[in-house]
Amino acid sequence: MAEMGERHILEKNEYGFVEDPRYRECEKEVWYGVLLGIVNLVIWAAAGYGLGSGPVENYSYIMGFPAWFFVSCIANSLLAIVATIYIVKRKMRVMPLDPMTEEEAEEYVRNGGGKS
Amino acid sequence: MYFIGFYALKLVNSASLRKGGSGSAYMEEYMTGGRGTGGFVLAMTLVATYLSAGSFIGGPGTAYTHGLAWVFLAMSQIPTGYYTLMVLGKKFAIVSRKTGxxxxxxxLRARYESSAVLIIASLSIICFLIAAMAAQLIGASRLLQxxxxxxxxxxxxxxxxxxxVHTAIGGFRGVVFNDTLQGAVMTLSTLALFIAIVMKGGGxxxxxxxxxxxxxxxxxxxxxxxxxxxVPWVSSFWVLVGFAVVGLPAVAQRAMSYRDSKSLHSGIIYGTIVSLVLLTxxxxxxxxxxxxxxxxxSGDLVIPTLITSLFHPVVAGLILAGPLAxxxxxxxxxxxxxxxxxxxxxxxxxxxxxLKAKFKTLRTITVVTSFIVGLIIVVLAFDPPELMVWLNLFATAGQLSTFLWPTILGLYWKGANAPGAIAGMVTGIGTYLFxxxxxxxxxGLHPIVPSLALSLLAFIAVAKVTRKPSEKVIRLFWGL
Structure with missing residues (x-):
């Protein structure tokens, strides 16, 4: 890697300056949050209005709760917790948050921080 | 009790005196606690900030009237624990360190370099947050009553x-310490109340x-x-209290205050678990x-009545500390x-x-301002409306209409500029109030949905046809 020269490690953007290499990772982590949010929303709507729309007499029950409520609220919350733990432990990276000098940024990229 | 409180405040106060040499150091310490918040504390302060009296007094009271449907609506807050911290994320923390x-x-000042943006933002914060605080005070007073x-x-x-008194003197450190304790009290109270109700009702x-x-x-x-x-109205709450809470200034401020990325990671996990336990x-x-x-x-009296009728008076007092906290x-x-x-x-x-250089004067002004604002809120809360929930949601929606897009687009879109931000804020607030x-x-939707949609359109449309932000700003935000 080192013989590629320093200029190639940090690429310049359309404005002609070196962009903070941490942002690629940061922006990827945003999508985990958004995607999990959409998954929770879809389960909530599908279970709530899908299972809960018929007459109340025909409801089935899980652990005492009406099935629509159990799936859309209780199970969905548990899913949110498990998925959050998975994302944080497996997908998110530890990184410094303070401003970097060019040398530190190169160091960060060399240590695999800039990998996608 | 008050004596202990005052003693603690004196300690905090003298600590900040020793630390802060200059005015701006004092401001940083006062506002963000010197960016030293760890994961557990971060989670507790965030949860305590957005799960307000709305969730503890108004929400359960409304659930009492409308049944599981209102619990279903409230669960639109499932994502709040992870969503805010992941979406603002580390980039927000990095940028706030770069710009100080x-x-x-x-x-917003660093990003848009515009007095107009700042003045609209400050006025919106002052107006809508004063409404929000009045709502909270009404809730708490009803609870005591x-x-x-x-x-x-x-x-x-x-x-x-x-x-x-507490906020004026302690600043963020005082607030943070308190929030952590209160977050813990809230969790224990909720569990106690829930278990007691289920046992008494026979499962x-x-x-x-x-x-x-x-x-x-x-x-x-x-x-x-x-x-x-x-269906459309209930689903709108996914925007109002779910995805859009990223735009609440109080929440965003918490997302600047954590120490390092490890604190953020554990904060996300604790925050998700704690907020879901409390909400459900x-x-x-x-x-x-x-x-x-x-x-x-009265909806606002449901939780206090339940607590006093289910528990021994001493235990009831301890549990009531939860919603009060x-x-x-x-x-x-x-x-x-x-x-x-x-x-x-x-x-x-x-x-x-x-004033930036004058530490003592700045501190006096800060303390005096806190007291004046406190006084205004009390005056507003003297004549309370029927249900505090609506006042609370009004204040939330007003802040979201102002801040959501300028924050998110400013952070992730290089094209976001001052005219766009102004157009977005004015359209958002205008549509919402209208x-x-x-x-x-x-x-059939809650007004927040069209207001955020139009605000986004106005922001992007105006930003596309006006001058791009200066290269200096882009370098500051995106460069090293």
Missing amino acids: ANSISDF GSTGLDYTTALIFFAITVV IGNIVQAMKAINPGMISPYGVKEGFMT GMHLAGAFGVTQVAGIK AVMSTVDSQLLVVVAAIVNDLLVNYIKPD SNYLLPRPL
């Missing part, structure tokens, strides 16, 4: 003094059947009242409560943001810039 931003207004039989006015004044199955016997609508997602809990527990307690104590008239921590962090808007954003920036007063359910 201590509050959302500092962030309902459980102790104390006069409403006395309860109000007692509560207000505690909060204002969840029995309670649900008893609710069905009262009114089958109590266990349906459409609620008991025809045409109230409609408290709202279900309200909904289940209808089978045990019938005929409570929720209110207190919400109000104190909101007060902090309002004071920041007045002192940091308007006074120091536009009126007297030389539909709130004149068009209560546009297309």
Whole structure:
């Protein structure tokens, strides 16, 4: 890697300056949050209005709760917790948050921080 | 109790005196606690900030009337624990360190370099947060009134003094320490109340059947009242209290304050777990409560009545500390943001810039401002509306209409510029106020949805046709 020269490690953007290499990772982590949010929303709507729309007499029950409520609220919350733990432990990276000098940024990229 | 409080405040105070040599160091310390917040504390402060009296007094009270449908609506807050911290994320923390931003207004100033943006933002913070704090105070006073039989006015004044003194002198450190303790108290209270209700009702199955016997609508997602809990309106809450809370200045400020990325990671996990336990527990307690104590008239009195009727008076007192703690921590962090808007954003920036160097004067002004704002809130809360929830949601929606897009687009879109931000803010606030007063359910939705949609369109459209932000700003935000 080192013989590629320093200029190639940090690429310049359309404005002609070196962009903070941490942002690629940061922006990827945003999508985990958004995607999990959409998954929770879809389960909530599908279970709530899908299972809960018929007459109340025909409801089935899980652990005492009406099935629509159990799936859309209780199970969905548990899913949110498990998925959050998975994302944080497996997908998110530890990184410094303070401003970097060019040398530190190169160091960060060399240590695999800039990998996608 | 007050003596202990004052002693603690003196300690905090002298600590900050020793630390802060200059005015700006004091501001950073006051606003973000010197960016030293760890994971558990971060989670507790965030949870305590957004799960306010709305979730503890208003929400469960409404669930008492509308049954599981309202719990279903409240669960639109499932994502809040992880979503805010992941979406603002590390980039927000990095940028706020690069720009030295201590509050959302500092962030907007650095990003848009525009007095107009700043002034609209500060005025919006001041107006809508004062409404929000009044709502919280009303909630807390009703709680004291309902459980102790104390006069409403006395309860109000007692509560207000505690909060204002605390925030004025302690700043973020004081607020943070308090929020952590209060977050823990809230969690324990919720668990105790929920377990007690389920045990007394003979298990969840029995309670649900008893609710069905009262009114089958109590266990349906459409609620008991025809045409109230409609699908588009209920779904709108995913925007209002779910995805868009990223735009609350008090929440964003917390997302600047953590120490390092490890604190953020554990904060996300703790925050998700704690907020879900609190949300589910408290709202279900309200909904289940209808089978045990019938005929409570004012929604805001449901939780205090349930607590006093289920527990021994001493235990009841301890459990009531939960919702009171929720209110207190919400109000104190909101007060902090309002004071920041007045002192940091308007006074120091536009009126007297030389104050930055004068530590003592700045501190006096900050303390005095806190007291004045506190006084205004108390005056507003003297004559309370029927249900505090609506006032609370009004304040939330107003802030979201102002801040959501300038924050998100400013952080992730290089093209976001000042004219765009101004167009977005004005359109957002305008649309929201218009539909709130004149068009209560546009297309069946809550007014926040069209207002955020139009605000986004206006922002992007105007930003596309006006000059790009200066290269200096882009370098500061995106460069090394």
